Structures are given as C-alpha cells and as structure tokens.
Amino acid sequence: MSAPAQPSGSAEVGDTGAHEMEHGTTKLAVETEALTRRFATVTAVDHLNLAVPASSIFGLLGPNGAGKTTTIKMLITMLPPSAGVARVAGYDVQRQPVEVRRAIGYVSQMLSADGALTGYENLLLFARIYAIPRRERRDRVFDALEFMGLSEAAHLLVKNYSGGMIRRLEIAQSMMHRPAVLFLDEPTIGLDPVARRAVWAHLRELLSRFGTTILMTTHDMEEAEEMCEYVAIMHRGRAVATGSPEALRASVGPQASLDDVFVHFVGGLIDEGGSYRESARIRRTARRLG
Amino acid sequence: MKAEAIGKAPGFGAPLGGWARRELPGAVRDTLAIADIELRKLRRDPIELFTRAVQPALWLLVFGQVFGRIRAIPTGGIDYLTFLVPGILAQSVLFIAIFYGINVIWEKDLGIVQKLLVSPAPRTALVLGKALSAGIRGLAQGIIIYVLASLMRIRLNFAPWHVLGVVFFIILGSALFSTFSLAVACIVRTRERFMGIGQVLTMPLFFASNAIYPLASMPGWVRDLAIVNPLSYQVDALRFLMVQGGQSVFGLAQDCWVLVVVLAAFVLLTGWLYPNVAA
Numbered sequence: 001m002s003a004p005a006q007p008s009g010s011a012e013v014g015d016t017g018a019h020e021m022e023h024g025t026t027k028l029a030v031e032t033e034a035l036t037r038r039f040a041t042v043t044a045v046d047h048l049n050l051a052v053p054a055s056s057i058f059g060l061l062g063p064n065g066a067g068k069t070t071t072i073k074m075l076i077t078m079l080p081p082s083a084g085v086a087r088v089a090g091y092d093v094q095r096q097p098v099e100v101r102r103a104i105g106y107v108s109q110m111l112s113a114d115g116a117l118t119g120y121e122n123l124l125l126f127a128r129i130y131a132i133p134r135r136e137r138r139d140r141v142f143d144a145l146e147f148m149g150l151s152e153a154a155h156l157l158v159k160n161y162s163g164g165m166i167r168r169l170e171i172a173q174s175m176m177h178r179p180a181v182l183f184l185d186e187p188t189i190g191l192d193p194v195a196r197r198a199v200w201a202h203l204r205e206l207l208s209r210f211g212t213t214i215l216m217t218t219h220d221m222e223e224a225e226e227m228c229e230y231v232a233i234m235h236r237g238r239a240v241a242t243g244s245p246e247a248l249r250a251s252v253g254p255q256a257s258l259d260d261v262f263v264h265f266v267g268g269l270i271d272e273g274g275s276y277r278e279s280a281r282i283r284r285t286a287r288r289l290g
Numbered sequence: 291m292k293a294e295a296i297g298k299a300p301g302f303g304a305p306l307g308g309w310a311r312r313e314l315p316g317a318v319r320d321t322l323a324i325a326d327i328e329l330r331k332l333r334r335d336p337i338e339l340f341t342r343a344v345q346p347a348l349w350l351l352v353f354g355q356v357f358g359r360i361r362a363i364p365t366g367g368i369d370y371l372t373f374l375v376p377g378i379l380a381q382s383v384l385f386i387a388i389f390y391g392i393n394v395i396w397e398k399d400l401g402i403v404q405k406l407l408v409s410p411a412p413r414t415a416l417v418l419g420k421a422l423s424a425g426i427r428g429l430a431q432g433i434i435i436y437v438l439a440s441l442m443r444i445r446l447n448f449a450p451w452h453v454l455g456v457v458f459f460i461i462l463g464s465a466l467f468s469t470f471s472l473a474v475a476c477i478v479r480t481r482e483r484f485m486g487i488g489q490v491l492t493m494p495l496f497f498a499s500n501a502i503y504p505l506a507s508m509p510g511w512v513r514d515l516a517i518v519n520p521l522s523y524q525v526d527a528l529r530f531l532m533v534q535g536g537q538s539v540f541g542l543a544q545d546c547w548v549l550v551v552v553l554a555a556f557v558l559l560t561g562w563l564y565p566n567v568a569a
C-alpha cells in the first residue's frame with residue numbers, strides 16, 4: 001500500500017496537512033478545517049483540523065469530554081458547527097447533508113438496535129431506508145447476517161442478543177448500503193474481551209472487502225493500537241497530536257507505549273483542569289441546548 | 291492502489307449507483323418501512339390494545355346511560371346513547387394517540403431515533419410512518435366500540451361504505467393527534483415532562499369538542515374553541531357515518547379536508563422538529 005501523504009507524522013496539530021493532501025495523490029474521506037462547536041459558555045470542539053485518508057482506520061482518542069462525540073455529531077450532520085468546515089466523502093456537512101447521510105454509516109455509543117424486532121427486521125428496515133431494491137434486500141440482509149456471524153440468530157428478538165451480538169448487528173445495519181465512511185463511537189465499550197476481538201476482526205474485514213474508511217472514537221489505548229493506522233489525540237476540543245501510533249510513540253520516547261503518549265499530551269492538563277467535571281458540564285449544556 | 295480501492299468502494303463519490311434505483315418514491319417507501327416496523331411490534335404485543343377497552347366501556351355504560359335517562363342534552367331525534375358512541379370512539383382514539391409521542395422519547399433514549407436521523411430518509415417520512423402505524427393502532431378502538439355498542443343493543447350503520455368511511459376517519463384522526471403528540475415529544479424530550487403535558491392536553495381537547503354534546507348546545511366561547519378543534523371534525527364525520535340517519539354539521543368533505551390539512555401541517559412541523567428530539 002502506497003503510504004498516503006502522512007497526516008503529519010510529527011506530533012503537532014495537523015494544521016498544514018489538509019490542503020496538501022487534497023491536491024496530492026490520496027483522497028480524504030473526512031476533512032475538517034478549524035471546525036468549532038460552542039455551547040453557551042463552553043467550546044466543546046475548538047478549531048479542529050482533521051485529515052482522514054480514504055480506506056484507513058482513524059482513531060479519535062481523548063479523555064471524556066475532549067470533544068470526540070461532539071466532533072462525530074457534526075460529521076454525521078446531527079449537530080451544526082458553530083464555525084469552520086467539514087467535508088465527509090467529499091461533501092460539505094452543512095451544505096450537502098443528504099449526500100453526506102447517503103455516504104456514511106453510524107454506530108452510536110449506545111446499544112441501539114431495536115430489541116422489539118428480530119435481527120432480520122432490524123436490517124430489513126435499514127435496507128429499505130437506504131434504498132436497496134426489493135429483489136436484493138433479502139439477499140443483502142442475509143449476507144450481512146452471515147458476514148457478522150448472526151445467521152442463526154436472524155429470527156430471534158434482539159432483546160435476547162448479547163452485547164457483542166448487538167454491536168455486530170449494528171455494524172451490519174450501518175453497512176447495509178456500503179457507505180464510504182463508517183463512524184463508530186466507542187465501538188467496543190462495555191464488551192467482554194472475546195466480543196471485542198470479534199468486533200475488531202469484523203471491522204478489519206469490512207475495510208479489506210469494501211475499502212470502507214473507519215473513523216472511531218475510543219479512550220481505550222489497546223483498541224487504538226490494535227486497530228488504527230492513524231490517531232488524533234484530542235484534548236479540550238483540540239487535536240493535540242496526530243499521526244500513526246508508531247510515530248507518536250517514537251516522538252515521546254524510545255520505549256514509549258501509546259498510554260505514555262496519551263499521558264504525555266493529555267495527562268498533565270487533566271491534573272490542572274479537573275477534566276471530569278468539565279466533561280459533565282459540557283454534556284449537560286450540550287443536552288440542554290441541543 | 292489506494293485510489294483504486296476508493297473507486298471500487300461503492301458509495302464513494304457516487305453513493306447511489308444502479309442498485310439504488312427506487313421502485314417506490316423514496317419518501318413513500320420510507321414511510322411504509324417505518325409503519326411496517328411499528329406494526330410488527332404491535333402484532334407481537336397486542337395485549338395493550340384490549341386493556342384500552344375499559345375506559346370507553348365506562349363512558350358508554352355509566353355516563354351514557356345516566357345522561358340518556360335525564361335527556362338533558364338535545365341530540366335532535368336520535369337517542370343520547372347512540373349520539374354518544376361516535377364521540378366516545380373519537381375520544382378513546384384521541385387518548386391513545388396523544389400519548390404516542392412517548393415512544394419516540396423511549397427510542398431516543400435507546401439511540402434508535404438517532405440512527406434513523408443519520409439516514410437519508412426524509413424526516414417527514416419518519417414522522418408520517420409513525421403516524422400511519424398509530425392510525426392503524428386506533429382501528430382496534432373502532433372494533434372495541436362496535437362490539438360494546440352491539441352488546442348494548444345500540445344500532446349502528448353497517449353499510450359497507452359507511453364502515454370504510456369510519457376506518458378512514460379513525461386512521462386520519464389517530465394519525466393527526468399522534469403527530470401532534472410527536473411534536474410535543476420533540477419539544478419536551480423527557481418522559482416525565484411529556485406525561486404531565488399529555489394529561490394537560492387531553493381533557494381540554496375532549497371537552498372543547500362535540501364528542502359528548504352537540505355544538506348547538508354550547509355557549510359561544512366553547513363553540514368557538516370546538517370549531518378550531520380538529521377532534522370536532524373527526525367526531526362530526528364519525529357521527530354521520532356510524533349513526534343510522536346521522537347528520538353532519540360541517541359536511542363530510544369539510545371534515546375530511548380540515549383533518550388532512552391539519553395532519554399535513556403537523557407532519558411538516560414535526561419533521562422539522564424531529565432532529566431536536568435526539569439532540
């Protein structure tokens with residue numbers, strides 16, 4: 001694989017990356033320029049610049065309240081930015097929201113498949129909504145179930161599924177229309193290690209089969225290390241470091257782990273800021289203001 | 291090599307290739323998809339439909355019998371109990387529809403609404419699909435009322451055209467008030483607040499209508515309220531269609547267009563408010 005014009009391998013804010021890369025050989029699946037979201041008194045996302053190469057797995061890392069979820073919400077057209085620009089699959093999230101929605105899949109932090117329906121019905125709904133023609137729907141749904149290892153549970157109500165099965169079903173749901181970009185918000189939070197590995201394996205398989213770009217948030221360093229070609233470490237709404245996990249580790253020290261990198265860029269700041277409170281406050285304000 | 295992968299990845303650049311050619315117009319298909327899902331859920335858990343029979347039974351057996359005996363309410367030739375039946379049908383449909391919005395708050399808390407909002411389905415189709423399923427849900431009330439009326443030996447009009455008309459107006463009224471309920475849910479966004487508001491809304495809608503007394507018997511200010519209350523038009527149509535020799539005050543055509551226009555307005559409004567529920 002030809003190394004994509006690296007998104008600033010050095011550990012600095014990827015300020016310069018975006019434009020060069022747009023004109024370079026690599027296409028960008030997601031690109032933000034000075035993306036900002038304010039809620040009343042707090043700035044949840046603050047002049048964020050991201051460049052996510054197509055067909056890569058990109059991780060947004062950061063402590064709670066760093067602005068990861070707010071960023072995702074803006075990218076999936078659920079929250080209008082206060083300032084700045086974001087393009088997803090080449091479409092502007094503010095000016096072309098419908099095009100963006102057609103081109104993306106989204107799996108939220110919550111286990112949100114509908115428990116009152118079977119796995120098959122959950123997928124069928126999305127097959128319809130994403131305009132898959134009638135004669136292909138059944139095949140597409142059963143392919144997806146098989147791919148995710150859920151064939152035998154197809155006609156069971158989802159409320160009887162385990163957490164790992166629900167997560168896999170949701171990934172299948174978000175992939176019904178073969179989106180160019182898949183957004184995952186904490187994809188393996190709350191799953192046991194086996195279920196977690198199964199989700200990882202399926203995500204990798206999606207990338208290799210369909211070339212899907214995956215943008216995931218996580219605060220699990222093992223997940224980032226295992227899955228992501230590139231990561232951006234967010235803190236207080238900004239990307240304080242971007243690059244491949246290896247490059248970031250190398251920038252901190254010879255023996256550094258990704259945990260060390262995280263602490264290096266975020267740790268000290270947490271001590272002085274009391275980030276948990278901040279996060280709770282931002283979330284409350286965000287909920288209130290919508 | 292990367293670039294090729296992108297070119298092949300369906301969904302990039304031209305997300306809707308040949309496979310996405312639509313059979314039904316997109317919005318219609320999305321509406322039906324949502325309604326279908328809701329009805330599948332209902333079919334799995336139909337018991338709630340029949341616990342809803344208690345309240346209308348009380349209204350007909352107690353309130354109807356008593357007021358029928360007093361003959362205090364002028365109903366123009368037909369006996370009071372017969373006059374009351376369509377009103378109680380509309381009322382029981384209203385009482386269910388007005389709390390329908392709580393479903394969407396549930397679904398928001400589970401993250402289901404968010405996923406639908408991220409899809410390209412038009413928001414109005416998401417709303418209309420819910421409204422349609424609520425409309426069909428209301429039909430169960432129709433069956434209950436017809437059974438109760440038969441048991442009480444109240445003679446209703448069973449002409450096929452009339453029964454079809456009743457089906458139509460139940461769906462229409464139920465869709466209308468459930469959409470209104472969804473709009474309220476999008477504004478208040480929590481179950482607790484919603485329940486409070488639902489309680490506050492039902493009684494005024496019910497009493498400021500022609501459900502249990504005719505327009506002609508109301509004082510002027512109540513009549514003015516009743517005339518802008520969509521429930522009155524639903525009751526008016528049902529009374530004409532269900533009662534033998536029933537009369538319509540507004541005319542069936544006016545009943546129909548008033549309800550359709552108000553429903554359309556609520557669907558547009560709620561479609562616009564819908565993203566709000568998930569925020």
